[in-house]
Amino acid sequence: MKLIRKILWPVVPIYYAVTWLRNKCYDLGIKKSVSYHFPVLCVGNLSVGGTGKTPMIEYLIKLLKDDFKVATLSRGYKRKSKGFQLADVNSTAESVGDEPFQFYHKFGNDVAVAVDSDRKNGIKNLRNIEQKPDVILLDDAFQHRKVKAGFNILLTTYNNPFYSDFVLPTGNLREPKSGAKRANIIVVTKCPTDLGDAEKDNILSKISPKPYQHVFFSAIAYSNEVFSNDASRKLETLSNFILVTGIANANPLVDFLKSKDLVFQHLNFKDHHEFSKQDILLLEKQPLIITTEKDFMRLKPYESLKTKLFYLPITVVIDHETKFNELIKQAVKRS
Structure with missing residues (x-):
């Protein structure tokens, strides 16, 4: 596989140019994004898979569900159904996807769990259900720019950070590294539990966050x-x-x-x-x-x-958790 990726290196500039141009069209307003007057928070990444989006969504659900009616909206990867689906007692991993089904299995009626590959249509349908959500959490929608989330949380792993990667097909990035500028919060996930301040500072220097961005480090805690x-x-x-x-x-x-x-x-x-x-x-x-x-x-x-x-089971442990939680709650209240 690594050999194939090296062979495909000449394709990288083409992929880079196409995804960069697409984002630029959204940035300039040539392609239109829909904004909302209620809180829409996006959890996503620049790379393909494996950054810890599911445990982060669960973390946010636990943080917000006691004060707000929360909904999650995912694509429902590899589900057998089509269009908008709202999880209920008859749902399965096949009908809504394994990760959304995990949300429903864990939180039940404390959260509305929906899937729709068209996030705009999914949000519209969620706002029309009987228990209309106050907050919608978009799972893996960082590149879905037809919808403009009010707050973006970007995840990148400690072992394969976005700043050391390349775009597809040679690397794992879905879009150029410059896409990180859309994030309000960047979380370096799956860190060693003994990660020291010196190494954190080194990572921070490589991320080079914008003045409006906050960077956090998280680790996985196993039961x-x-x-x-x-x-x-x-x-x-x-x-x-x-x-x-x-x-x-x-x-x-x-x-x-x-x-x-x-x-x-x-x-x-x-x-x-x-x-x-x-x-x-x-x-x-x-x-x-x-x-x-x-x-x-x-x-x-x-x-x-x-x-x-x-x-x-696993949970996410975030350094400076209080500050992280405050930023999330402030983002919800601002919207």
Whole structure:
């Protein structure tokens, strides 16, 4: 794959020019964006996948849901349905997508979870539901410029920051690095828990934030328990299990479990993997399956796995959390 990306290097200037020109047309008003008189917050990235958007959306839901009626709006990647869909008790990962289904599974009626590839149409439909949301969180919509969010949160990973990357197809960037200027907040995600001030300052110098931008650093915190639909187990009680992942980067999870001296095999699939009949037959033979919360949403409908399938929850830990929370709440109140 790396060789193919190197071969495709001559395509990079073309991709760069096309995406730069598109953004410039929006910046100059040649292409029109729709703004809103109520709070619309966008969580996105410049790169393709794996920056931690889902746990960040969950963080924002927890922060805002007690004071506001919150809705999330996602594209619903790889769902089988079309158009606008509002999650309800009959929804599945196939009908709304694994990540939106995770939001609904976790928060229930505390949040309206919707999907629509046309974010403008999705927002219009959300504002027409009976429990009209006060705040809409756009999941992975940083490049969806037909909608102008009132506040943009840009995520970039510690191990692969946007400032050290190239645009597709040789690199992982969906658009040139200059797109970062649209962000109000930049969060460097998946940082080591012992990240020091000197290294933070070094990263800050490379990001070179604008005067209106704030930069934060976040890390992943793993639970000490795994959960099924109706049970939980402490990590230290696990042995000889199989780890199943269908996420962009499973290395942090693998490293965490190894740090706990756990013995396991790892089945590593591509992001948003659709589990086949052969996959399920293989998993049915396993005594114990540990997976991510996102993958759990796709596997939980299989009754044959019910007693052996557990997921490990994660949360986001943000440095200077109080300041971060204040900026988010101020953005909501301003809108």
